[in-house]
Amino acid sequence: MSHADAHPDFLRHHFHTPKQQFEAGKLGMWLFLATEVLLFGGLFCGYAVWRGNHPEMFKYGSQFLETKWGAINTAVLITSSLTMAAAVTAAQRDNRRALVTLLSLTLAGALVFLGIKYIEYSHKFHEGWFPGMKFYEKPDLQHAKTWDHSKPIIGNEPFTAAAGATGQASQSAAPTRGGPEAEPSTVALAAIGPAGLRPGALEPPQPAHDDHAEAHTTHPLQDPQRPRNAHMFFNIYFMMTGLHGLHVLGGVLLLSWLIIGAVKGRFSAQYFTPVDLGGLYWHVVDLIWIFLFPLFYLI
Amino acid sequence: MTTNEVTTPIESEPARETNYLNATTGIMSWLGTLDHKRIGVMYLVSVLMSFFVAGLFAMVIRIELMWPGETIIDQDTYNQMFTLHGAIMVFLVLIPSVPASLGNFVLPIMLGAKDVAFPRLNLFSYYLWVTGAVMAVAAILFGGVDTGWTFYVPYSTTGVDDRGAMDGVFFLTMAVFVLGFSSIFTGLNFIVTIHRLRPPGMTWFKMPLFLWAIYATGILQVMATPVIGITVLLLAVERTVGIGIFDPSLGGDPILFQHFFWFYSHPAVYIMILPPMGIISELISVHSHKHIFGYRFIAFSSVAIAIFSFLVWGHHMFVSSQSPLLNVVFSAITFSVAIPSAVKVFNWLATLYKGSISLNTPMLYALSFIFLFTIAGLTGLPLAVIATDIHLHDTYFVVAHFHYTMMGGALTGMLGGIHHWWPKITGRMYSEVWGRIACGLVFVGFNVTFFTQFVLGSLGMPRRYHDYSGPGWAQETTDLFHSLHFVSTMGSFIMALGFFLTAGYLIHSLFRGRRAPANPWGGRSLEWQCPSPPPVYNFAEPPHVGDCYDFSVLEWDEQEQGYHWRRDLAHDAGEA
Amino acid sequence: MTTESPDNPPSSHGVGHIVPIKTLVATGLALLVFTLITVWAAKIDLGDLNIWIALAIAALKATLVVLFFMHLRYDRPFNGIIFVTSLAFVALFISFALTDTKEYAPDVDTGNAPRVVEALDELQQ
């Protein structure tokens, strides 16, 4: 029997050989990565559905994102992926100093990425772009709750950008059908649903700070070019980049833990499974960003 | 490889040897255990407790419906009752039921491994389950949930409280998220275990069919569950922050929500049914002492079901305003799923044919599974036909259909499995007489309860109504529905009696039961080669793997009241 | 013993394939170049084609990452199968959901779905 002898410390009792343990870990990680792909897959599906049906809202929304930051972040993530891959090679070659350095560089990449994301987000929040609020006012749900048959609240009136700009639509408590035909490129509110707009809903909220000289001086709600439901772009943008950002944050924790292990000399050419698996995770985070970048910034 | 002695059935057992139950003691030795057997037992206990709670909700629903008008609860409470009943039964009971409890216990032993591939991840999954359960309780405390287990938008984006509130719906959706990951990690663990921890000689086609079923389930758990994760995450964000991807009042698309939900939830029904199907394959073969018929067909049909089940989710959306094009496509594919299910049924019947059938409690459950699941599958077909589904959708016909699958199928299979492996898990025999009586009660009660509901549904009784009288209801209709609902509720009382009886004699057996021999039924798979209950690491040496459905090498030992290796055979005889 | 059986004789060395640093750096550089290309390509207005070009480049980059950074080129094929399967399921999900929404979206968008019109007429009486 071979399993009794040569049982190094890192080898857990229910495995026979280090190879078996390594490959089990690897298979497990790949399965986990498949779940990550499907988790994001749902969001990509949301993206495809909204963009497929309403390309105009994406064209419009993406001009509010800055390609510069997106591109820099892509480069940062790719570089950190490279250092991560190199770290695995260093571990396999028993090069502890290189391992620690490369892992630290990877961690630095993750932090820079988060920093840039922070700049981008806070810029957006600062201007009040938080999930599309500036593009959309919540309808009066209180009103919607009490279904009053004398006052139809089905808001299917195709409401044009022009009406939105002048705030006329907000006056009509009882939308009627047969309004002006929607332009092909505009998107009406959902046909069914408590979509009555509360009076004053379309008046732009006051920006918190006006001292910012901005590229877009008109408020989007007054912008005649604004397609209906443009807020959907930002909803999807924040959900996808937000979930991705959480994964980067997870990567930061993971990398820190790996660095501690590497400094303590826990990894070697015989046992580098955690580095390898952490690397796989980190590359998938990179992979997802590789798709997010063109889908949001380069439209 | 050395050929040491096979772990043969023990001749006689004077004092109980060290086993996984008595090796260490104290509550902490359980809560922190990495032993797959103990984790399996903890799951079993937890799942059964949830089953009890959700069962109580079901009884409240049934009593409310016994008489027309408001009987014991108002409509809002009623809505919460069926929501909690459904959500707990699905997410806390049936999804983890067989794989996480019985699967955890027997999978590594059947495989001949010492443990699952990632024991710590296994324990972590269990605590994720506990977290999910706690969050479900929080959902009840924070105002309850009345959306139905399907969380359809806009029920789930409007409703009990205003947006922004951390209310019941929020907690329940997050509970589903956490439970989803519990299920994912279980499935992942099992797939890796089956791939990487098979001992020499245990090839794919020597594995017991239960393991094939668990493997196919693992594929579903890993590939489908993340989608419900993202769905409920979006829903929670939608409800708290008000992003509008699904919510029509924010310009979102509620049909898209149904696509998201059913992309997971149809495969999820197979997560519930595949492992019990695997159990049935074992039970039928072992208790009729006959080699399983069509091993490869059964094995591949599990995998085929797993893959097909990803292609049919739209059959839940025929009347949702899903486009006619997709309706037709989904309807057509749905029929094809019935094929691999039928393949299994026919192979089980062929196994029974000319077998020497012992009508033990597990076998009775297996037979009732075949009967009930056949009804379930056949009633799925009219639901898959668009024209008939327009009439039957959201009626009690659907309720009856899925109770035949989930209760008559999944739960019956699990009960069969619990009885089959009870001696192995606890080391005690339960009372066979009471077991048969209880099984009969459950079977009769079940059919009275739910067959009536097929009738109710085809007569037009809608599901999720707390009342069927008053304006808009003809008096004859109310009277007719009243009598049918009354019968149905009576059936559920019979069923409840059967369950209480089962709980009674099983608990009794823990203290008073006869000591179980290593192999009480004459099983050939590896778990019957180690003592009951098994030792901590299952096998001291890698066990010998043979054809796990070849029962000719076993013989009955009167004194031991169990089976053991035929004495006239050398130990390796019969090994393929 | 089948090839699948994991219990090969123990070896203290040689778990996993070592990818030389040179290969990794080349991959990384290729990825950066492709990033530049995709930014540049987005500046040219090609109408509907733009998104497909961007996606094609992203897919190419993803392939490089998976094959070299993630060692899939040297790994057991089964790990690759898992990954590709997950992508296939995402594709399946997206294509069905998109087909469906494409079919019904026009009704919703103009707010003139026949049933809604009927319902509104009723309400307005």
Ligand code: HEM
């Ligand atoms: C032979 C195979 C089956 C077919 C053809 C089939 C078909 C269907 C169809 C078409 C529906 C939608 C009915 C409607 O809402 O109008 C449905 C509902 C359902 N089925 Fe099945 N089914 C099959 C097997 C199963 C199995 C094995 C399970 C579970 C273990 C299951 C669980 C369910 C559930 C839970 C629902 C209702 C969900 C809800 O609306 O709350 N089915 N089935």
Ligand SMILES: [Cu+2]
């Ligand atoms: Cu289904």
